Amino acid sequence: MSMKKLITVFGATGAQGKSVVQALLSDGSFKVRAVTRDPTKAVAQKMVSQGVEVVKGDFDKEGDIKAAMQGAYGCFFVTNFIEHQQKALEVKQGQTAANVAKALGIKHFIYSSLQNVNRETGGKLQVPHFDGKGEVEEYLRDIGVPSTCLRLPAYFENFLSFFKPHNVPNKNVYTVAIPMGDVPLDGMAVEDFGPVVVSVLKHPNEYIGKDITLSTDLLTVDEYCAILSECLGKNIQNAKMSVEDYEKLGFPMAEELANMFRYYMMRPKRDIPLTMKLNPKAKNFKQWVTDNKDKFGDL
The missing domain is CATH 3.40.50.720 (NAD(P)-binding Rossmann-like Domain)
Structure with a gap:
């Protein structure tokens, strides 16, 4: 052996x-x-x-x-x-x-x-x-x-931290601040990344020399919010923040991340079919939220 x-x-x-x-x-x-x-x-x-x-x-x-x-x-x-x-x-x-x-x-x-x-x-x-x-x-x-x-694209896990829905004071509403307008944003669970790496390692002749842009879902911020609302039983809405307002938030890397979103709005090509070939069990956003509901707590 x-x-x-x-x-x-x-x-x-x-x-x-x-x-x-x-x-x-x-x-x-x-x-x-x-x-x-x-x-x-x-x-x-x-x-x-x-x-x-x-x-x-x-x-x-x-x-x-x-x-x-x-x-x-x-x-x-x-x-x-x-x-x-x-x-x-x-x-x-x-x-x-x-x-x-x-x-x-x-x-x-x-x-x-x-x-x-x-x-x-x-x-x-x-x-x-x-x-x-x-x-x-x-x-x-x-x-x-x-x-x-x-x-990798944006992590679904960011909705537990960086993109976490925030409660609007005195209202039964949560908002998500992702400055993408109506442009869809690619995403993927980082937990589904490992099997992609294993598949690539097991097929070197096919993938050496390749740059692979991963994604398992492509949704607008409104669509992300609708899925979160449905799965979590909360009223979660798009904050509809502009990228210009985002870069003025003043936290470290705010301007850099605003430029990241500007780049995402240019719709760089990602390959969902190849991602799913490399990891057939990789989840779309709704599947991921359903499987991770307990991690959101009571928001």
Whole structure:
């Protein structure tokens, strides 16, 4: 019996990494090495109990990245822009990982990427947490790392946090502030991402060299709100906020996120049929809300 190939999963205790680790375990075709800065975390210790090799690794240390990839067939790499909000640092981390993968002969580098909006719009829009990932994606191709770049849409899970419906004072109404007007927004549950990665790893000849833009549903904000209202039994409405008002909200990254929504309104093409081929069990928004009603609590 041949030995299973080893996949190194970076960011293993984050939302994407966790999904990838669990999908790899469920599939059983590969050995898993999980990389985290803190192996003592409960989520990391749970992975140890599941038979995962958990190692400590810092994205800012080339030696850590090299040690984590040593002996691996492939890897999944995701960076965390929100943590530091520095495009240059994110690009450096991604390029370092790419260089290490090239030097070690990694056979399949799966990169959690996003579009280079600055380049695509000729400099009219800048979305640093997209643009940096896009630059790393281009670098992977330039230096010849066998890679597949997966671009996630808005997470359905954002409706539990960032897009969470807010109660209007003195009214029995909740509103969702997503400044998309009547333009549909692609979405997907990050929990459904892991099986996509596994499918790509199992079919390298089909997907190496590809950039895949994922989505499992395409809805207007009014349609998202209607589904939330139906499933949660609340009156949830579109706040109908303009992108101009959004960028004036004053929180960190408000202007950048406004530009992200401007880019989304340009309707960058996403591939729902391919997403469903890669994970036939991936949920649309209504299925996801139905399955996660308890996480909304009483809003």
